[in-house]
Amino acid sequence: MKVTISVSWSPGQRDDFLTLLDRVCDQRASAADVNAIERIVHDVPEAKSLYVAYLDLHGTLIWDASEEHGPVVPAVAPTSTDKTRRRRKKRLVVSAAAACAALAVGIVVGRMSLGPNNAPDQVVQNDQPARAADTPPVPSPKAPVRVRQPVELVQQSPPSTEIEPPVVPDVPPPINAVVVGVVEPPVSATGDDIANVSLRIDSLLRRNWQDLKITPSLRADDAEWCRRAYLDVVGRIPTVTEAEAFLADQRPDKRRRLTDDLLASGDYARNLSTIWSNLLVGRSPAPQVDRASLKKFLRMSFAANEPWNELVAAMLSAEGRVDENGAANFLVAHLNNQAMPATAVTSQLFFGTQLRCAQCHNHPFTDTKQSAFWELNSLFQQTEVVNSRQMMPREERTGPAVAALVSRADGGPIYFETVTGLMKVAFPRFGGHDIDANPGVNRRQTLANLLTSEDQPQIAAAFVNRVWAHFFGAGFTKPIDDFGTHNPPSQPELFALLRDEFIRSGYDVKQLTRWITSTDAYQLTSRPQAGNQQDDPSTGDLPAFSRVYPKPMSPEQLFDSLVTATQAQQGRAGDWTAAEARRQKWLDEFIVSLDNDENEEEETLTGTYGQAFAVMNGELVQQALDLDPGTFLGDLVRAKTPEPDKIRRLCLAALSRPPTEKELPAMRRVLHDAGLPRRPNASKNVATPGGYQDLFWALLNSNEFATVH
Amino acid sequence: MTDPVEPQFDPSNNTTPLVVPDGDFVQLFMRHQRRLFLHILAQVPQPVDAEEILQDVNVIAWSKFEQFKSGTNFLAWVSKIAAFEVLKYRSKKRRQRLQFSEEFLDVIAQESLQQAEQLDERRTALAECIEHLRARDRELIRQRYAAGESGKDLAENIGRPANSVYQSLGRIRRTLLECIQRRMATAS
DSSP states (O other): OOOOOOOOOOTTHHHHHHHHHHHHHTTOOOHHHHHHHHHHHHHOTTHHHHHHHHHHHHHHHHHHHHHTSSOSSOOSSOOHHHHHHHHSOOOOOOOHHHHHHHTTTOOOOOOOOSOTTOOOOEEOGGGOEEOOOSSSOOOOTTOOOOOOOHHHHHHSOOOTTSOOOOOOOOOOOOHHHHHTTOOOOOHHHHHHHHHHHHHHHHHHHHHHHHHHTOOOOOBOOHHHHHHHHHHHHHSSOOOHHHHHHHHHOOOTTHHHHHHHHHHHSHHHHHHHHHHHHHHHHOSSOOTTOOHHHHHHHHHHHHHTTOOHHHHHHHHHSOOEETTTOGGGHHHHHHOHHHHHHHHHHHHHHHHOOOOTGGGTSOOSSSSOOHHHHHHHHGGGTTEEEEEGGGGSOGGGOOSSOOEEEEEOOOOSOEEEEOTTOOEEEEOOEETTEEOOOSTTSOHHHHHHHHHHHSOOHHHHHHHHHHHHHHHHSOOSSSSTTOOBTTBOOSSHHHHHHHHHHHHHTTSOHHHHHHHHHHSTGGGBOSOOOGGGTTOOGGGTSOOOOSSOOOEEOOHHHHHHHHHHHHTOOTTOTTOHHHHHHHHHHHHHTTEEEOOSTTOOEEEOOTTSHHHHHHHHHSHHHHHHTOOSTTSHHHHHHHSOSOHHHHHHHHHHHHHSSOOOTTHHHHHHHHHHHOOSSOOTTOOTTSOOHHHHHHHHHHHHTSHHHHEEO | OOOOOOOSSOGGGTTSOOOOOOHHHHHHHHHTHHHHHHHHHHHSOOHHHHHHHHHHHHHHHHHTGGGSOTTSOHHHHHHHHHHHHHHHHHHHTTTTSOOOOHHHHHHHHHHHHHHGGGHHHHHHHHHHHHHTSOHHHHHHHHHHTSTTOOSTTHHHHHTOOHHHHHHHHHHHHHHHHHHHHHHHHHHO
């Protein structure tokens, strides 16, 4: 005899139930899902009312959306047609059979399913077609036959029982935002929010300066700031045109505007995808990693301003082929060696904690236990990297092998050895939650749910620290991804503010960028002055951010900036793949992959002799010095403008600033003293093409060029 | 379960003048459209099919209006017609769709009727709760529930990775649900 035990929700069960219902709502439910729903409704008394409530919610959203009748969901950035559509009357439809039944005598009502524009007119008494008046519809027998325009309907405002959507300012979104479904708050509406957080950041910084008796540096001039903003946000220096435009702009809020423009540009997403794919899989990962696919996933995600926690969840729970699901590449790159690199890299990149050493022993002076490493590691135990070809039936196995992530229904804990040789057990666990160790439970999926359903201060902290360090040249801890009692943040209140606001914003990456770049502190120059000489993180002291510390350019920034400076832009517009392929080729010479268990690599470019050599003599610079007509330098040399103007243009191209008063005469001397090629009988006071080459070469090879300051 | 469907006219009596429902019935009928749709949707969670069934039910209910006793529970009356139409739909689609069992539908239909009274309040609460969503979340809801969007290809259509989109949707729906439940609880 079957015994039915009615139980209440077990932990996580309600959540899982709702996940099943989500699949039903989004037409993605399987037979197993349907069975599971039935089972839960049968077992748990509260389930049926939850089911109905959830489906009602879903159904109401459907109903209101397709009815076009004061929809409950107002569009964020409505066009004018949206507005009129919202106020247009409910259109009633003839249902054929009912029309026969009530043709000459009555009103027939019903509702149209499917598309938005298939609503024929209502049939009223005496066969007179007319647009219906609003609910309740009691049209007069002599309804006029005139054709009403939608605009006129707007004037007949509906009765106030309807829910009027609020008036949203008519701000047209940038084109790319519409294409990728981005929601960008109009600058004016969130100006307060940005200013609010930036003000609080600044006041906390100022308090710290007072405590330390530091005077902050001066405000950076426009040229310095413009170059820095471009490099920090889009990964390259500005072009001459861009720099000139910014310098000429007279508006008081031009720095804010520039930031917003840069954030809306395609280069922003490209830059972040470069930075993060380097962090996630390195510059030369194992061959099965599809780096381009990962970059595309990142680019799309950053362009659409996906919440950061969802990106992390997507990468940690990814499945499928690496070429189809870019997010899968992260784990594919690190799941070797029983997912030990995956554990270490995940922990470091996403949570800001170093667990590498915890693989073998407890941390000597913090609370980090060895079990922490293995509990995290066990979350990856069900996952395997397979050759996708083998997953397909024999007949279809053509084409190159493509790696794919699959989850097996494995279960159980894992065992690890302590330094003393003792065998211990670790169960899957994350963030204080035990994760079901049974085979049927997909651990990475559970992890992803946790990451997106609960606040994750660690993820926020790790990301915020990294981004702050990216802009200011130093983070709140050093290193930036080793949080713990041994490495506390330098300004805990400020750090907590950033972390909490980031969570509150929904892990909004662009918003965080706006907060940081709008602070007074970020407007400061990178040069120290008498009052803040001691604020120098390179000495090992805690940074006070009384200036923006200079940072060396990354190899990618260097390459992109050289290309920009020299306008070596053949095929540049929109041709990302070609441009990135060229860049990759250039970079490949400098990457040394250390074939060790920890998937490390070394980047030998930054700040080394190799860089100096490559930049000084490499092909890129040789192209830059090309004097043929049509090249940057070639055109400049041939232009009929006075010499100081040409020098100014060179400086703007290379350094994004005009020459100083002291520099100008020195530069002119370089031009005139150059040895080649000189026409016979030419006066010594004429600048030669060779002179321009020398000058440009010197600028491109300067420290100033290769630094982000 | 219910009466079998009768043709609109009594063929033996085709000289009888057509009678139409009175204003009260019409008002009830109109006001219950959404509730009826939701009641059907709870049993047939495919919105397009649910709307078709709704249309069929409308036709029949309209033609049988004389059987409705004024002053009684309209939804209870029309839900009997709906139950029959749902049955017809399921037998037609038996091989094509994943389906819930009979017992399950009985339970759900019953529960749906019980919750029907609160539907108007819940709708008002929903409107308020949507206002409290983050702008980004509101926008995703708008895209998901745009007319013609079925949800299956949503991620592709809006150019976002699937995992992220569906997780977001689930999170937003849950947020809305909790918000509505809270408002209903404080209101009562």
